[in-house]
Amino acid sequence: xxxxxxxxxxxxxxxCAVLTFSFFTACSRNKTGSSDSITVGVVLPITxxxxxPGQYQREGIELAIKQINQxxxxxxxxxxxxxxxxxxxxxDTSDQAKSAAFAERAMSSDNVVAVVGAYxxxxxxxxxxxxxxxxxxxxxxxxxxxxIFNHGYQYAFGTxxxxxxxxxTTAEYxxxxxxxxKLTKGLKLALALENTDHGVDYGNGIKEWIQQHxxxxxxxxxxxxxxxxxxxxxxxQKVKSANADIFLADAHxxxxxxxHRQYLQSGMRHLMISYGARGPESDARKALGDGVDYIFAGxxxxxxxxxxxxxxxxxxxxxxxxxxxxxxxPATAYDAMRALAKAIENAGTLxxxxxxxxxxxxxxxxxxxxxxxxKFGANGQINTPxxxxxxxxxxxxxxxxxxxxxxxxxxxxxxxx
Amino acid sequence: MSTSPAPLPIRLLAQWRTxxxxxxxxxxxxxxxxxxxxxxxxxxxxxxxLWITTSVAWNLLGGFAxxxxxxxxxxxxxxxxxxxxxxxxxxxxFIAFLVSAITAAAAxxxxxxxxxRLRGPYFAIAxxxxxxxxxxxxxxxxxxxxxxxxxxxxxRAFRQLDHYYTAxxxxxxxxxxxxxxxxxxxxxxxxxxxxDEDAAAGLGVNPYAYKLGAHALAAALTGMVGxxxxxxxxxxxxxxxxxxxxxxxxxxxxxxxxxxxxWGPVLGxxxxxxxxxxxxxxxxxxxxxxxxxxxxxIILVEPGGILGAFRKxxxxxxxxx
Numbered sequence: 001x002x003x004x005x006x007x008x009x010x011x012x013x014x015x016c017a018v019l020t021f022s023f024f025t026a027c028s029r030n031k032t033g034s035s036d037s038i039t040v041g042v043v044l045p046i047t048x049x050x051x052x053p054g055q056y057q058r059e060g061i062e063l064a065i066k067q068i069n070q071x072x073x074x075x076x077x078x079x080x081x082x083x084x085x086x087x088x089x090x091x092d093t094s095d096q097a098k099s100a101a102f103a104e105r106a107m108s109s110d111n112v113v114a115v116v117g118a119y120x121x122x123x124x125x126x127x128x129x130x131x132x133x134x135x136x137x138x139x140x141x142x143x144x145x146x147x148i149f150n151h152g153y154q155y156a157f158g159t160x161x162x163x164x165x166x167x168x169t170t171a172e173y174x175x176x177x178x179x180x181x182k183l184t185k186g187l188k189l190a191l192a193l194e195n196t197d198h199g200v201d202y203g204n205g206i207k208e209w210i211q212q213h214x215x216x217x218x219x220x221x222x223x224x225x226x227x228x229x230x231x232x233x234x235x236x237q238k239v240k241s242a243n244a245d246i247f248l249a250d251a252h253x254x255x256x257x258x259x260h261r262q263y264l265q266s267g268m269r270h271l272m273i274s275y276g277a278r279g280p281e282s283d284a285r286k287a288l289g290d291g292v293d294y295i296f297a298g299x300x301x302x303x304x305x306x307x308x309x310x311x312x313x314x315x316x317x318x319x320x321x322x323x324x325x326x327x328x329x330p331a332t333a334y335d336a337m338r339a340l341a342k343a344i345e346n347a348g349t350l351x352x353x354x355x356x357x358x359x360x361x362x363x364x365x366x367x368x369x370x371x372x373x374x375k376f377g378a379n380g381q382i383n384t385p386x387x388x389x390x391x392x393x394x395x396x397x398x399x400x401x402x403x404x405x406x407x408x409x410x411x412x413x414x415x416x417x
Numbered sequence: 418m419s420t421s422p423a424p425l426p427i428r429l430l431a432q433w434r435t436x437x438x439x440x441x442x443x444x445x446x447x448x449x450x451x452x453x454x455x456x457x458x459x460x461x462x463x464x465x466x467l468w469i470t471t472s473v474a475w476n477l478l479g480g481f482a483x484x485x486x487x488x489x490x491x492x493x494x495x496x497x498x499x500x501x502x503x504x505x506x507x508x509x510x511f512i513a514f515l516v517s518a519i520t521a522a523a524a525x526x527x528x529x530x531x532x533x534r535l536r537g538p539y540f541a542i543a544x545x546x547x548x549x550x551x552x553x554x555x556x557x558x559x560x561x562x563x564x565x566x567x568x569x570x571x572x573r574a575f576r577q578l579d580h581y582y583t584a585x586x587x588x589x590x591x592x593x594x595x596x597x598x599x600x601x602x603x604x605x606x607x608x609x610x611x612x613d614e615d616a617a618a619g620l621g622v623n624p625y626a627y628k629l630g631a632h633a634l635a636a637a638l639t640g641m642v643g644x645x646x647x648x649x650x651x652x653x654x655x656x657x658x659x660x661x662x663x664x665x666x667x668x669x670x671x672x673x674x675x676x677x678x679x680w681g682p683v684l685g686x687x688x689x690x691x692x693x694x695x696x697x698x699x700x701x702x703x704x705x706x707x708x709x710x711x712x713x714x715i716i717l718v719e720p721g722g723i724l725g726a727f728r729k730x731x732x733x734x735x736x737x738x
Contacts, residue, residue, distance in 0.1 A: 046701065046702075047704075047705055089701055090697070090698060090701065091697060091701040091704065093697065095657070095662075096566075096652075096654050096656070096657040097650065097657055098694075098697070100650055100652070101460070101464065101694070102697075102698070104456075104457075104460060105457050105460065105698070108456035108457050108460070109455060109456055109457030109458075110457075122566070122654060122656070125565070125566055125568075125652055125654070126566075126650070126652050126654065126657075128652070129568075129650065129651040129652050133575050133651075145565075147565065151568070194564075195556065195557065195563055195564040195565075196564050196565050197565040200565070224557075224564075226553070226556055226564065227564060227656070228656070
């Protein structure tokens, strides 16, 4: 009994010690906000299933911060001086609860003026609750589902155009191939959609375009799949049985690689194939080699866009990270940080509501994104057009749509290997 | 010669001395947020209290009765969704938590009735299977938002302290419950089942009923935690609350702290709730390495968990005297 009591007492002391240690470390982060810098929270996954794209987005943000700081920082009129940006970074480990927790931590205790990040719709949905709760502007660089932006949140912004636009652009691109007689009218589509808001929006975009343009395509198969599923063979068997001409899936990077590997193993072949916003990633080519040739993707940005600022970004990014920009990931994050910096400068203060108001009006005229102008809509989301890229043999990736940005011709239908 | 029990005041004093440190911690936790008013620290404590509750709850079945379940995410998720759906239907949050507890306990019977006919690894595997099946069903259930998740709309301003004190009360109830059970006939029965199920049955313990009972109590507590969490997070997702990872987290905490003890799961909850997040926040590049190494060290070097290590240390200190 005496021993139990001693253990209990000692243990209580140990609990107190751990709590005290954690309290001090927790509070030490509170000192990040200071009068000689502007603190910005960055919450992204750099480990877990979204680790790769999250890392690319982090690089985009950090490049923007480096460049802004090299130019002396952001002029804050209220303080009558230029202040550098200080980043407080958290890895949410691709976990929704942690994503929301770290966004909350940054907003409530790190004295940040804004939080940037949230790669993927799933993580963005979890974080999106926090900005209005703490009245801190939040810019998601990697979540596009419209559901995030239709709750009337006042502090939520996003640098990805809505996913239903991705769906309609994909259908429109296929429609132009019909008009060019590379494909014929009335082709059958098979859709495999991620069972998230992202997938729903993508499917709706395609179906709406088809409804508005009767006769072009018919959807003969549409089924959802689990995000992060280890096996798609059952789904692909159904796709095969549907005897469709075109296969359109909406998948995240890991799912795209797994699904396309199984697609190739099944011996299937369609006239055209797409995995939504995934296609040109170097990881996919490393994993599947020339198996990814001729896949087309609708993406928010391409390094092949013919703008001088894109060319400069490509050079700066390579010098900063040692590798080329992979797909669209770093650009939307880079522009989010630049838009935020401009909004802070326009607001002339570090007041978060004033920065939110400035973000609503900000216009980035040298944006990297298609159309070269970034501005947030009434719901906080941008609405820049998508570009369609197609993988070509030898690791080449061409923009094939829209025509005025094209760097190469569409290869359609997919040639036989 | 029979010895008469000590007089009541002395017994109360002895009890008071035994529980004094616990009361002091509780009082400290009750006052701390008012003195510090750091939202981040309150959030950390809130999350830690929730993890402590799930850890203590799991220990009722996994620790006391020795039934290693990998399926507690089912009850956590059911609790989270029950509260979410109830609150969106206009039910008071505290009533919603109780409904969550009842729903989770009912679900535990559905899970337990077939699986408690299995033993050891077969039981563990069965709980994994059920957990995964429930997650897949929830991912495809349209009225709960499916894989897109479910948003909770509470028509009142967010007050962090309300959530914190709810979690504190819940954790206190869970620990008190654990202490109480360990001193009852029911607790002794669970202990006997852990040591030798057949021998326990021979002594008049009904293992099947005892396990079902412990399972239901643990599920009710876990369901309430799920509910409290969902109210705070305001957005839940089947991949998160029903995820296998959640089951592993719930199981890992008592293992870290010290399985089949009162305070081990509490310590495990503290390590998991605060230390893990602090490591991620302080060392974003190498947090997996640090945290992973820490877990491997604890599990390999000290199977009794942190509490076991602490007891060994005490024994050594006493041995030297």
